[in-house]
Amino acid sequence: EPEVTQTPSHQVTQMGQEVILRCVPISNHLYFYWYRQILGQKVEFLVSFYNNEISEKSEIFDDQFSVERPDGSNFTLKIRSTKLEDSAMYFCASSVNGMLRDEQYFGPGTRLTVT
Amino acid sequence: AQKITQTQPGMFVQEKEAVTLDCTYDTSDPSYGLFWYKQPSSGEMIFLIYQGSYDQQNATEGRYSLNFQKARKSANLVISASQLGDSAMYFCAMRGEYGNKLVFGAGTILRVKS
Numbered sequence: 001e002p003e004v005t006q007t008p009s010h011q012v013t014q015m016g017q018e019v020i021l022r023c024v025p026i027s028n029h030l031y032f033y034w035y036r037q038i039l040g041q042k043v044e045f046l047v048s049f050y051n052n053e054i055s056e057k058s059e060i061f062d063d064q065f066s067v068e069r070p071d072g073s074n075f076t077l078k079i080r081s082t083k084l085e086d087s088a089m090y091f092c093a094s095s096v097n098g099m100l101r102d103e104q105y106f107g108p109g110t111r112l113t114v115t
Numbered sequence: 116a117q118k119i120t121q122t123q124p125g126m127f128v129q130e131k132e133a134v135t136l137d138c139t140y141d142t143s144d145p146s147y148g149l150f151w152y153k154q155p156s157s158g159e160m161i162f163l164i165y166q167g168s169y170d171q172q173n174a175t176e177g178r179y180s181l182n183f184q185k186a187r188k189s190a191n192l193v194i195s196a197s198q199l200g201d202s203a204m205y206f207c208a209m210r211g212e213y214g215n216k217l218v219f220g221a222g223t224i225l226r227v228k229s
């Protein structure tokens with residue numbers, strides 16, 4: 001069964017450093033998403049991406065964040081200058097289309113630890 | 116804007132018993148979708164079941180069913196015949212008509228006792 005993959009599974013970085021989290025969505029999906037989950041808290045939407053541009057973003061997704069689809073398979077989330085509060089699990093998700101009942105398939109997540 | 120409320124931080128259920136996990140929501144969108152996800156201790160998010168706001172019948176998927184009461188704005192998940200492997204965090208989420216994002220509740224930790 002096709003699945004969303006994410007690398008790395010765990011990333012440790014120092015405050016102020018740039019990180020890039022990588023995702024490979026399911027191949028025939030058109031919509032891509034990033035969510036984050038701070039330890040023990042709810043899952044929060046960051047950004048959605050369609051047709052090579054951001055379709056929606058949350059207030060969390062400020063100028064420190066960017067997304068890119070550099071080729072036909074990868075979808076990346078970049079944090080330019082990490083803060084301690086960026087420590088969280090970051091989930092990539094993808095869906096076939098933008099229909100209301102369209103299930104979002106989540107990847108296994110990347111645990112980001114900022115020290 | 117959408118809001119999801121899950122008022123049960125944790126629940127216990129005896130193996131083979133049924134359990135209901137509560138979820139209430141709020142939205143001004145005329146149509147919307149409600150989702151339940153399971154998050155085991157390993158951390159991945161597993162889709163369980165979907166209910167559309169205009170679906171005529173309550174959704175069912177195997178041992179999972181959704182008790183959807185639109186007037187009360189509730190979408191409770193019912194797990195029948197609980198198994199030890201059902202022990203996990205369960206998130207209710209919704210999506211409005213005018214966007215793609217999922218809005219999640221705080222989750223309910225379910226523990227199944229043998």
